[in-house]
Amino acid sequence: MPERLGKQTVALGKDVSILSFSTVAGRKEGEGPLSSYFDTIMEEATWGEKSWEKAESKMQKTVVQNAVDSAGLTLGDINYIFAGDLLNQCIGSSFGLRELGIPFFGLYGACSTMAEGLSLASMLIDGGFAQKTAAVTSSHFCTAERQYRNPLEYGGQRPPTAQWTVTGAGALVLSEGGKGPYVTHITTGKIVDMGVKDANNMGGAMAPAAVSTLEAHFNDTGRSPDFYDLIVTGDLGFVGREIAAELLGNDGYDMSKNYNDCGCMIFERKKQDAHAGGSGCGCSASVLCGYIMKEMMKGTFCNVLFVATGALMSPTTLLQGDSIPSIAHAVAISANSPKS
Amino acid sequence: MKYTNEEYSKYLDKKVPKSPLLKNMLFAFLIGGAICCVGQGFSDFYKTVLGLETEAVKTATSITMIFLGALFTGLNLYDDLAKYAGAGTLVPITGFANSIVSPAMEFKREGYILGLAAKMFTIAGPVLVYGISASIAVGFLYYIAMAVVGGGM
Structure with missing residues (x-):
């Protein structure tokens, strides 16, 4: 059950x-x-x-x-x-x-x-x-x-x-059934809006949503960040990742060892002229279904917390001067069966 | 996380990397200046070599620069230059050509009428509206000033 x-x-x-x-x-x-x-x-x-x-x-x-x-x-x-x-x-x-x-x-x-x-x-x-x-x-x-x-x-x-x-x-x-990796926990995010209006800084707009969902996940499950081999957010990019790590650190969650962001992983920042990193649904999806799953199958990671982040604005709301509502959903994936 | 929106906004301002203003301005100056030098070159050419009248020289130079802006947009090169030049490629008349040709290229797939033609002025439209409005306003003020002060101005 x-x-x-x-x-x-x-x-x-x-x-x-x-x-x-x-x-x-x-x-x-x-x-x-x-x-x-x-x-x-x-x-x-x-x-x-x-x-x-x-x-x-x-x-x-x-x-x-x-x-x-x-x-x-x-x-x-x-x-x-x-x-x-x-x-x-x-x-x-x-x-x-x-x-x-x-x-x-x-x-x-x-x-x-x-x-x-x-x-x-x-x-x-x-x-x-x-x-x-x-x-x-x-x-x-x-x-x-x-x-x-x-x-x-x-x-x-x-x-x-x-x-x-x-x-x-x-x-x-x-x-x-099956041999895994298994989806074990799901933490559904709430919409978070800290009043950021700059569509050129989505990482900064979405970071508080990622922090909110991650803290909810840690509170609800009683786990700490070091339970996971990898905690990965979706597309906060270089700016948002730093902010999320710092905000979580301020609240007593040490993200310095095992935390990364798909938007930072997918491009080489300087060489590929990626500015603050990758974004988009395909960013977290292709990193999860490529790198993360393949490394889990190899045994590199046993427990992964995948936290995809989204900015829920539209071009219309931006032109009307509204801020950017954001969301993050966390899914815990493990090589071990939840029954074991 | 216990920030209010205002506190977060202040925190974010400190965290966010700033645009390299000095570098951007230098590139804008150099590339924008180079574009203007090309324009001056055509202007001199039309005047001295072809011997056109002053008004015709202005028109021919503008036509040439607009053509080049459109051509380089079509060759997918103008945006590569603009990445470094910023306002240096935006301000000269070539930037105006780019702002019309780029949506025309992009929205052709939605048809020649509701795609290409309708979307052609999405970026340049405001420039036209306020540019023409401003010139009418200035012209009107000039007319009144002339009427009041008379021809001796």
Whole structure:
């Protein structure tokens, strides 16, 4: 039986295994430090399609198909899929997955979508509503830029706090039973808004949400940061990671040993001109489904806390002068069965 | 975390890396100046070599610079330069060309009417609206001043 811990956390009662995972990444990401962990690297931004939006849909379809294949399953075996992306009306997901015939729940959690989808997909299995589920998300630099900012060829200058939207997608297939890694705890974040209005400093806007969820997770579970081999936030970037670590440190949580951020891991800051690091749904998704899962399978990490962060604003709210509501969802993944 | 929004905002100001102002200004000066030198070169060429009238020289120079701004935008080079130049590529008339051509290129996929044509002025539109408004206002003031003071001004 699942057990509720504190106000925001649930400990899963069943063995919910991550059966398989798959990633696709863009060329810039493919030139970064995590290059060897991506299953597919796109040669160019449209990936043989007529538009960047179509390319993003193809990315989602490809990673889902690959993850299902590598689990030795067929699409018909998947009871539910949770999917989302950054585009208006979540078209990356709905157009990408429309031919797959899997019962579909669309999500919008901005860049926190991977943790949101993984949370819900795990809970469905734990609640007995499904045997096999999947979660997928994506982002694409070009589709995100044109929706949130300026045309690609527009000559603008980026401030040092600006982050680079990752072109990437990741999918996971989950199953009841199996050999792990297991999803063991889920801490669902609350919306946190500290009044930051600068869309060029999303790390600073989202850091308090990550701090809030992490502190809730530690309080609810009674664990301390050193329980984990790796605590990884989604896309706070270099600016937000430092702030989150400092704020947690002020509250007595030592993050100096095992804490990193997917946005800091995916690019080489200076060499790749990434400014404050990577962002986007595809940032945390491709790092989780690439580097983290592959290293867990090798045994490098036993316990990982994955905390994807999202900035829940829109271009309209920014123009109207509103601040940036943020969220972070935490999922604890372990090589050990929760029953053991 | 026990910060209020105001406290967090102050804390954030201290934490955030600042834009390298001096470097940005130097690059803007050098690259913006270089663009203006190219413009001056064309101006001199039209005047001395082709022997155009002063008004025609101004028009021909503007046309040439706008063409070059559009061309370099189309060749995916203008934004690479702008990354370093900042206001150095924004302020000259080439920047105006870039701000019209870049959305036109990008939104062509949504069609020639509601995509390209409708989105073409999303960035330059405000410049046109307030630029033309300002010139009308200045012209109006000039007209009144002339009427009051007379032609001896």
